[in-house]
Amino acid sequence: MLLDYDRLGWLKVALLAFTALAAAFLLLPVIFIVLLSFGSSRWLAFPPPGWTLRWYQELFADPSWIEAALTSARIATTTAILAVVIGLLASFALVRGQFRGREVLRGLLLTPMVLPVVVFAIAIYAFFLRLGLGGTTIGFVIAHTVLALPFAMIPIATALEGFDKSIEDAAIVCGASPLEAKLRITLPSIRIGVFSAAIFSFLASWDEVVVAIFMASPTLQTLPVKIWGSLRSDLTPVIAAASSLLVALTLALMIVTALLRRKLQT
């Protein structure tokens, strides 16, 4: 009976209460930050003594925040495009190929997701210092693409495994070139996977802190580096304002994802 929702009795009440508490634990810090960003207390008193837009004004008046956000957007977009393209090619080879050592290669390409980021961060930092790529946009994009690749490959490979290859073969039999069949038949069929891959690899770069801290230079810093620097000096409400905008962006991404999924699935 333990897996019958309607027959749990008093246990259901207890478990639901616990679940509600856990949901509050997950949700409240996010709401709290958004409320604080509109609060008038510089020392983040809660509940706020009054409401203000001052922190948002300070945020937008400071060009270094805007610049950091634009840098992040640029790097994350490039990373997402590269990770999806490389991930697509690799997924086709891994899912369709029958060569020896396939599982080993699959594991190797997914390792960046498992290795503690700090190890990769100092490794690539040392490497780029030698190559002269430290503190450059190119260096950022390469390092972030390494980290984003597993996040791109997983949804694409999953989608590809669920796709019936005989449909693609049928297109080829009907006269389509192999490439044409892939672009016009297979790719549209796995678009949900490709779309998820794009979102995940964008977020993997956009939110990435550790590599960015090592890689950043005084002239090139991403949004997380900027937040990190501010957090270490003081807990100004301007960070709450920046954070709230990031929460808004997350919500927007979630809504877009949900809508697109619904649209693509029908």
Add this chain to the structure above:
Amino acid sequence: MSVEAKQGIAPLRIPAGLGGLLPALILIGLFFVVPVLALLLRSVTDPAPGLQNYAALLGDVTYARVFFNTFLVALVVTIVTVLVAFPVAWMLAIMPATLASVLFGIIILSMWTNLLTRTYAWMVLLQRTGVINRTLMGAGIIDQPLPLINNLTGVTIGMVYIMLPFMILPLVGTLRAIDPMTLRAAALCGASPLAAFRRILLPLSLPGIAAGGLMVFVMSLGYFVTPALLGGTSNMMLAEMIAQMIQSLLNWGLGSAAAFILLVVTMALYALQLRLVGVRRSTGGA
């Protein structure tokens, strides 16, 4: 390749053959494998060839404490995360779809929200004059602010918050895969709810708990951001120590050696997890 001949249809040259793997292999080989190996090499060559960096790390009480702290926090975080995640996943697996989608929305929102944003929220909530201390003092439960931040308590709270979705989501899958009939049968045969839980539900969800728990443990071992911001200087964790050795002390030899130890432990536990669940399930099928 004989593979293409076997397919019988025109060979798919560009993406389907091994060629498609080339960009990924070049990227990972050149910018992941080579740098990491170079770092490991440095741990036995910098400043002089030999194992003196490892000897220094393993023979010093200060470093031993960092290792101990790291394992302790990872262990506590894993246990708390499992204990909180299990009932939530249980409910998520069986509750009506509408309610479940609201809950999933909350979990995804928390998971996708910027890591620094979430850590910042906890820094504000947990500080001496923060909401939690004020509320508790206002209610007369405590008369001194509790030290919730700059110590392992703060790190544990912040880490459980971050790890919870990683434990809940896979567990829901495990629990949904269990046939409710087995539990109905147990009840029919006279098993009390407690017995049914202990002897059926728990054992059947153990693979999910083990896999998720191991993942949380591994992630916690190497975590940098949350411990660095919510922890104190006197009880540092491993990832933070590695970063500090490189960034502030410029001691590449020692930092690389510590990184190598972290890498070996992580990879060993990861291999264990793969044995438990298999490559496909642990990585979501990729």
